[in-house]
Amino acid sequence: MSRGPGFRVDVLEGARIALFSLRANRLRTVLTTMGIGIGVATLLAIVGIIQGLNTSFHRQLASFGANTLYVSKFPWMIKGDWWKYRNRKNFTLDQVARLRTLAPFITAMSPSVSRLSDVSYGGEQMSTVRIQGVNHEYLSISGFDVTAGRFLTEADEEVTRPVAVLGADVADRLFPGISPVGRSIRVDNRTFQVVGTLSRKGKVVNESMDLLVLIPFKTFFSSFGKGRSFEIAMAVEDAGQVRAAEDQLIGILRRIRGTPPGEPDDFNINKPEAMAQTYAQLTGALYGVAVGVGLITLLVGGIGIMNIMLVSVRERTREIGVRRALGARKRTIVFQFLMEAASVSAVGGLLGTTVGLGTAKVVSLITPLAADVQMTTVMGGVFFAALVGLLFGIWPAARAANLDPVEALRYE
Amino acid sequence: MSHASGEGRLIQVEDITRVFHVGGEEVRALRGVSFGISRGEWVAIIGQSGSGKSTMMNVLGCLDTPTSGRYMLNGKDVSRMTDDELAVIRNEEIGFIFQTFQLLPRETALANVELPLVYRGIPARQRRERAKAALDKVQLTHRMHHRPNELSGGQRQRVAIARALVAEPSMLLADEPTGNLDSATGEEIVRLFEQLHQAGHTLVLVTHEPKLAARCPRAIRLSDGQLVADGPGRDVALGVGAGAAVGGA
Numbered sequence: 001m002s003r004g005p006g007f008r009v010d011v012l013e014g015a016r017i018a019l020f021s022l023r024a025n026r027l028r029t030v031l032t033t034m035g036i037g038i039g040v041a042t043l044l045a046i047v048g049i050i051q052g053l054n055t056s057f058h059r060q061l062a063s064f065g066a067n068t069l070y071v072s073k074f075p076w077m078i079k080g081d082w083w084k085y086r087n088r089k090n091f092t093l094d095q096v097a098r099l100r101t102l103a104p105f106i107t108a109m110s111p112s113v114s115r116l117s118d119v120s121y122g123g124e125q126m127s128t129v130r131i132q133g134v135n136h137e138y139l140s141i142s143g144f145d146v147t148a149g150r151f152l153t154e155a156d157e158e159v160t161r162p163v164a165v166l167g168a169d170v171a172d173r174l175f176p177g178i179s180p181v182g183r184s185i186r187v188d189n190r191t192f193q194v195v196g197t198l199s200r201k202g203k204v205v206n207e208s209m210d211l212l213v214l215i216p217f218k219t220f221f222s223s224f225g226k227g228r229s230f231e232i233a234m235a236v237e238d239a240g241q242v243r244a245a246e247d248q249l250i251g252i253l254r255r256i257r258g259t260p261p262g263e264p265d266d267f268n269i270n271k272p273e274a275m276a277q278t279y280a281q282l283t284g285a286l287y288g289v290a291v292g293v294g295l296i297t298l299l300v301g302g303i304g305i306m307n308i309m310l311v312s313v314r315e316r317t318r319e320i321g322v323r324r325a326l327g328a329r330k331r332t333i334v335f336q337f338l339m340e341a342a343s344v345s346a347v348g349g350l351l352g353t354t355v356g357l358g359t360a361k362v363v364s365l366i367t368p369l370a371a372d373v374q375m376t377t378v379m380g381g382v383f384f385a386a387l388v389g390l391l392f393g394i395w396p397a398a399r400a401a402n403l404d405p406v407e408a409l410r411y412e
Numbered sequence: 413m414s415h416a417s418g419e420g421r422l423i424q425v426e427d428i429t430r431v432f433h434v435g436g437e438e439v440r441a442l443r444g445v446s447f448g449i450s451r452g453e454w455v456a457i458i459g460q461s462g463s464g465k466s467t468m469m470n471v472l473g474c475l476d477t478p479t480s481g482r483y484m485l486n487g488k489d490v491s492r493m494t495d496d497e498l499a500v501i502r503n504e505e506i507g508f509i510f511q512t513f514q515l516l517p518r519e520t521a522l523a524n525v526e527l528p529l530v531y532r533g534i535p536a537r538q539r540r541e542r543a544k545a546a547l548d549k550v551q552l553t554h555r556m557h558h559r560p561n562e563l564s565g566g567q568r569q570r571v572a573i574a575r576a577l578v579a580e581p582s583m584l585l586a587d588e589p590t591g592n593l594d595s596a597t598g599e600e601i602v603r604l605f606e607q608l609h610q611a612g613h614t615l616v617l618v619t620h621e622p623k624l625a626a627r628c629p630r631a632i633r634l635s636d637g638q639l640v641a642d643g644p645g646r647d648v649a650l651g652v653g654a655g656a657a658v659g660g661a
Contacts, residue, residue: 009533024518322514325475326575327503327531329496405475409514 014335018343021312032308033348036301040352040385041359043294047377048360050287057279060202060209061272065143066239068272069246070112071253072231075268077278088266090229095256099232102252105245106234110138111217113230117188119213121174129170130212131187133220134233141235149181149196156195156216162223164192168200168210187213190223231270242271298384301348302392309341309396320400321408330401337397338390345389349382356381421484422582422614423449423472428481428491430467441467442478443637451582454605454615456625456645459634466587468634469618473506473585474498486582503531507576509586513568515560521547521571522556528579546578547571550604566597573604583614590624602627625649 022029070076073088096111114132118125134142139151146165156163164185171180180194192215201209221228236245246269253259253267313320320333357378430442441464449455459465470476471483474490477498483491490501507528508514515524525543534542547553550570560568569589576584586605590598602624609615609629617628625631631648633641641648 009530013530020518318514319516322516323527323531324499325473325502325508325514326528327499327579329499329531331496332531406470409475409510 010329010332010335011339013332014339015343017336018339021340022343025312028308029344029347032304032344033351035304036298036345036348036385036388037352037355039294039298039301039388040349040381041356042297042352043291043384044353044356044377044381045359045363046290046294048356049363050290051377052360052364053283058276061276065141065235066272067237067242068141068233068235069242069249070231070233070270071249071267072270073229073267074231076270076275085268089257090227091232091267096232098256099252102256103245103249105236105241105248107237108137108140109232109234110135110141111230112138112233113217113220113228114212115224117213119170119174119185119187121180121183121185124174126170126173126211128211129187131220131224132212132214133217133230134214135217138214138233141233144201145199146196147199148179149194151196152214152216157218160218160222161216162190162192162219163195163216165196165198165214166194167198167212167214169208170211170213171197185213187215188224242273246271298388302345302388305341305345305389306392306396308344309337309393310399312340313337313396313400316400317403317408317411320403321405321411324403324405325409333401334397337400338393341389341393341397342386343389346382346386348389349385352385353378353381420450421448422451422453422486423447423616424482424484425471426482426484428468428471428478428483430464430471430476431479441637442471444481445634445637445639446481447632447639447642449583449614449616451614452609452612453630454609454617454628456617456619456628456631456649457634458619458622458625458631458649460620462636463634464637465618465620465634467637469585469587469616472616473508474502499531503528503579505582507579507581507584509569509572509576509584509589511588511591513560513565513572513592515568515571515575517560520557520559521552521563521574524560524571525556525575525578528575532579543574543578546574549577550574564597565593566600569593569597569601570604573601573608577608577613583616584608586615586617588619588621589617590621591619622649 071091073090074085078085091111093111096109100106100109112132112134114130116128117131118127119129119131120126134152135157136152136154139146147168149165151165152163155161164187166174166180166185174180174185175183180197183194184191185194186192192213198210198214203209215223217230236242249269250265254265257266259266323333425448426446428442428445429440432439432441443464445464445468457465457468467476471478474485474493477493478491481491482489485501486505488501490498493501502508515521516527519527522540522543525546526539529539529542544553544556547556550573552567552570552574555563555567555571560571563571569592573584576586589605590601593601605615605617606627615628617624619625626646626649628645628649630643631641631645632639633648641651
């Protein structure tokens with residue numbers, strides 16, 4: 001039909017009638033809007049908190065260094081039989097030295113061993129502090145900076161000096177307001193001289209990265225006993241080389257440890273990135289459920305919209321008949337009701353977005369969870385709400401349009 | 413038969429039937445009705461309830477399509493048109509006037525009158541001017557910003573007539589237009605129809621009231637789904653004059 005008024009009229013008139021009708025039924029509009037709003041708010045709050053968790057996890061994971069690898073006889077996340085890993089041969093310093101010469105692509109390498117000990121200075125005492133034995137190269141692998149004094153040196157290692165570099169938590173607790181450098185602390189009844197302090201890294205999954213004392217690796221062994229299992233921390237030039245380095249390392253490590261061909265590796269190469277995968281596996285199902293709950297809330301809101309639209313269509317049956325008699329096409333009627341449904345939902349979406357963001361913000365203030373809502377999520381929320389409105393508006397709108405004009409005009 | 417060529421006639425229905433299926437039963441509301449109406453005529457369609465006059469009115473108004481037969485309106489065969497095409501025809505060719513007025517309760521008189529122009533895609537300012545002019549024809553410009561519930565029955569029907577006139581359709585189709593009005597107000601509306609007829613409008617009036625039909629220059633009587641009389645309004649309505657019989661003249 002070339003002479004028909006066309007799409008522009010459908011949309012403009014649809015929007016005008018929709019707004020008119022929403023204003024005419026304020027209370028109903030508000031209630032319907034709340035339904036969809038609560039749905040969007042729930043979904044947004046959940047997604048916001050999840051995104052916050054993920055972001056902080058990944059940011060903190062990155063503080064381990066994306067270009068680092070950790071070789072050990074234990075994997076970081078043990079699945080299955082711990083004894084299988086326990087019975088593997090320990091790494092030796094000799095193996096570390098051989099690895100150093102065979103793997104020139106490793107830019108920094110340090111053996112690393114740790115235990116939890118009590119640490120004290122004067123009257124101050126701290127328990128369960130991680131005491132970690134490492135060499136002078138560990139600084140560049142760890143991602144720490146030295147804030148005062150110096151880091152461990154090759155000489156410290158050679159002559160097994162009883163020196164220590166303090167993590168920020170330890171320095172703050174034992175030496176409030178004074179410089180720890182040059183002072184002596186006690187670690188499990190052994191004396192260490194503080195030579196430096198480290199920058200603060202913060203928390204990873206609620207565990208402080210700064211509650212530690214670094215001492216020379218050999219000093220650790222002579223102080224707390226040899227024959228312990230240790231891991232080898234190493235860094236490559238940049239994160240892009242990690243995969244290639246890993247492949248080469250497997251071959252080199254098998255040679256060094258004399259693993260017969262056909263036997264499985266008797267070591268694990270641990271990466272912060274692999275931890276992220278495990279984290280994603282562990283939390284993915286949980287997130288799925290949470291998002292599912294949010295979606296169900298939204299679905300309930302959508303059914304509310306559909307319900308109210310069906311009422312609206314019934315109430316306005318005669319109006320529909322009149323409009324059809326005066327020349328409204330089916331399409332025009334469909335648009336009228338779809339616009340109504342979509343605008344209620346979009347308003348609800350906007351409302352829900354505000355409430356959802358607020359909730360996520362409040363959660364991040366009163367709990368350690370860091371909410372982080374991205375712009376795409378907000379836009380998604382409003383868009384999604386309007387989409388739900390459209391979707392649940394289709395059936396009522398189609399019913400309205402398919403009314404027989406003769407019957408509709410007669411409707412009491 | 414008497415029907416000369418339909419050419420030039422505004423309305424030409426030929427052998428129209430309309431069959432409804434109600435609960436597995438066939439109801440033949442119209443069984444082969446033929447007649448023509450020329451431009452400028454004022455014709456009443458009368459009959460008792462169940463005579464098929466409401467069905468005839470729905471078919472003439474393009475709200476319903478015949479089961480068989482042909483309906484030519486203003487040179488167009490509307491008996492086989494699609495739903496969308498019929499909507500356009502209703503908008504352009506027909507001005508409806510209903511017994512219960514059928515005004516939108518939440519809109520003002522002016523907005524109600526504008527409605528047919530909205531669906532014709534006419535810009536808002538032009539719409540407003542034309543709606544005011546139509547309300548002027550029924551002497552209601554002073555009430556144009558009132559809602560229907562603030563108007564009397566007669567005023568509401570005049571708004572409805574203005575709405576029927578505004579898009580300048582080929583014919584006005586009125587369904588018991590005085591049915592919901594007291595006799596004095598009804599008389600007012602009939603006078604208005606007389607004026608419209610004198611101004612050259614084509615009027616088709618569906619009614620069961622012989623007194624009303626008697627005032628029309630021509631009337632068609634339907635009974636049991638068939639045309640049983642067609643002639644001067646007075647004769648057909650009051651059942652006198654052999655010339656009124658079908659196939660006569």
